[in-house]
Amino acid sequence: MRDLPDDDLMVAVRDGDLDKLAMIFERYNKRLYGFFLKQTGDPHTSEDLVQDVFHRILRYRHTYREGGKFMTWIFTIARSALLTHQRKRRHAKDEVQIDEFVVSRGPLPGADLEKREESTLIRRALLRLSEDKREALVLSRFENMSYEEIAKVAGCAVGTIKARVHRAIKDLSREYRELQNEM
């Protein structure tokens, strides 16, 4: 049961066995949380977004078609939840500069000072990227998705994604250096 593929679990959920969604939650909640945290820099928003993803899965479970790749499906939903959040945030007048967020809940366990500084700088640099570049880079670097998979999630051509990830890492490198020089 524990080894059931994601696709089988989701088919069971679609067909009314809602308990299987708990197994999907256990497999994916941390990954989704990490994805959202790197995009928003805010732990509370990230948790809200994970909850939103599972709420959407329950609502749209009838639309799931077996045989597809579950991971791309769930990240497509995650992306959609994120876009809704970003749109809402843009409309709100009290927009916050997210690169100033304290993204960590507390000190990083076991990390020395230099590593902690490096980690803080790169997270701030990441948050300075445009939303589409950050999304493509995070899916590539942290979710180990291929360009084809990211293209499916983002709904655009593979060539566009490849160029976007390349530009993202170049922009990140520049932002990272700038932040290092500011120190």
Added chain:
Amino acid sequence: MKCEECQKNLLDHLRGSLPDELDKAVELHIADCDECAAELAELREAWQALGTIPEEEPSPELSARFYAMLEEAKAEEAEVLRYGARVQRASWEKPGGFEAWLMGWWPGRPAFQFGAALVLLAVGLGIGLALRADDGRDAEIVMMQAELRSMRQVLTLALVNQTATADRLAAVNSIRNDREAAQPAIGALVLTLKSDPNVNVRLAAVDALSGFLNQRRVREEMNNALVTQTSPMVQVSLIEALSGAEDEQLLRTLQSIAQDEHADPVVREHARMRIEKRL
């Protein structure tokens, strides 16, 4: 290899995702080109720095919220199933009843079911005409009519339970066209509206239920469906149907949709439009 081509492949070189031959060509170029080597060093620094971002864990509150939502969804699902089972039990699953006996004779294939229905209607009509002249057998006629009604009820419910979309659609449409048969099948129509996976069947169910908007229960179920539906088309169709019925609950439902940030933008706009018309 030229610098432009090399730089295009630097990231994939870092990721280790280049085919061997191309990867070697990139390495050879870098060995001879200071500019590309510097570019690779910069990208590598950023790429590796990304690796220092720790994987942080969500708070336990996330799990608690998820499991609460799941329990709620399971309770709703169970309610829908219970409601469906009640509809079926009420109609044909009484042990030893007339309908149980009838079900034993019920053909499995939809085509035969339609055929059987037509034959039964013709027989009923024939009996009715034959008995029409005889005023002294009123009681028998009433009994025959009751049996015929009951048969139609079995027919409609059996069809709603078909697995093929086309059969379910035909069933819902046949119910819509026969108000007398539809009255006992309202529960099945509500169940179809709530749980049928096919949008066209759900739309047909909305249409069929629209004939019974004078019943409070039907309006309540349609209001509930308006909130839980996943298809914007079905939601808009429900709003239109309920708007024509002067339903008192609709305004509250529309307001909650208009404020629901997860709702489909088209449905929200439609809800807002309807609210404005009412206020």
